[in-house]
Amino acid sequence: xxxxxxxxxxxxxxxxxxxxxxxxxxxxxxxxxxxxxxxxxxxxxxxxxxxxxxxxxxxxxxxxxxxxxxxxxxxxxxxxxxxxxxxxxxxxxxxxxxxxxxxxxxxxxxxxxxxxxxxxxxxxxxxxxxxxxxxxxxxxxxxxxxxxxxxxxxxxxxxxxxxxxxxxxxxxxxxxxxxxxxxxxxxxxxxxxxxxxxxxxxxxxxxxxxxxxx
Numbered sequence: 599x600x601x602x603x604x605x606x607x608x609x610x611x612x613x614x615x616x617x618x619x620x621x622x623x624x625x626x627x628x629x630x631x632x633x634x635x636x637x638x639x640x641x642x643x644x645x646x647x648x649x650x651x652x653x654x655x656x657x658x659x660x661x662x663x664x665x666x667x668x669x670x671x672x673x674x675x676x677x678x679x680x681x682x683x684x685x686x687x688x689x690x691x692x693x694x695x696x697x698x699x700x701x702x703x704x705x706x707x708x709x710x711x712x713x714x715x716x717x718x719x720x721x722x723x724x725x726x727x728x729x730x731x732x733x734x735x736x737x738x739x740x741x742x743x744x745x746x747x748x749x750x751x752x753x754x755x756x757x758x759x760x761x762x763x764x765x766x767x768x769x770x771x772x773x774x775x776x777x778x779x780x781x782x783x784x785x786x787x788x789x790x791x792x793x794x795x796x797x798x799x800x801x802x803x804x805x806x807x808x809x810x811x812x
Contacts (some may be wrong), residue, residue, distance in 0.1 A: 614745045621770035631656050633715060635667055636726035638676055641698030645681075649726045652679055660694060661685070665718040668696075668709045677715055680705060730769070 626636075633654045640648040642665070654667045662682050669677040680696035683704055687693050692711045697704040731737035 611749065613646060613750070614742070615812040618746075620741055625650050631716070633667075633673070634729075635677060635715075636730055637679055637680070637721075641700050642679055642681070643700045645699050646679060646721045647723050649724045650721045651726045651729060652718045652722075659692065660714065660717060660762045666694065666696070666709075668694075668713050668718040669715075671715070678705075679718060754792075 601712075603782065635652050635654055637646055637648060637650045637652060645665070646652065652667060654659050660666055660682055661667045662685060665679060665684045666682060667679045669675065671677045678696075682694050682699050684695040685692060686695070686708070690711055693708040695704055695708055732742060
């Protein structure tokens, strides 16, 4: 039962750290200009489902077949994640033509290199729903704030219990020392038989003295 409790506690902590990490990844810069985005539409299904999160990393160039994320990312605009179907130009004058896997036709506009955020290197299905909920005040409280507080108080209680146990053991040792005249009785002397408790054989019968008649 203890092993199960430890496993569940570890899983709970791992999930909390995962959600917290994703939440911070959308707020703090990541080395290499890596960004985390939430997919809001199903234009890339079944490759990338609605509600997925995508890890986007900038590249010097992109090839046909690459899935890229491009466009503005503001409070009123969200970037698009589509697959490159053709490329025109070179260097800063490169333009990409894209298409969603679920769409019948390619996108009408061409994407200049400067508007490309990066290459999709990883997608995690449905994690975007969790991350989007964690961004809301009530979601942050329920998914991060309260669980974190529970873990902190649990650790404080464990430390308090350990300190209290150590103090109890110290008090017991001091009490025993005072009862023995200030010196703690060695462990090997605690069970030494007294005159009223003669040595006995293994079977529990007191041994005969040397002058006792048979």
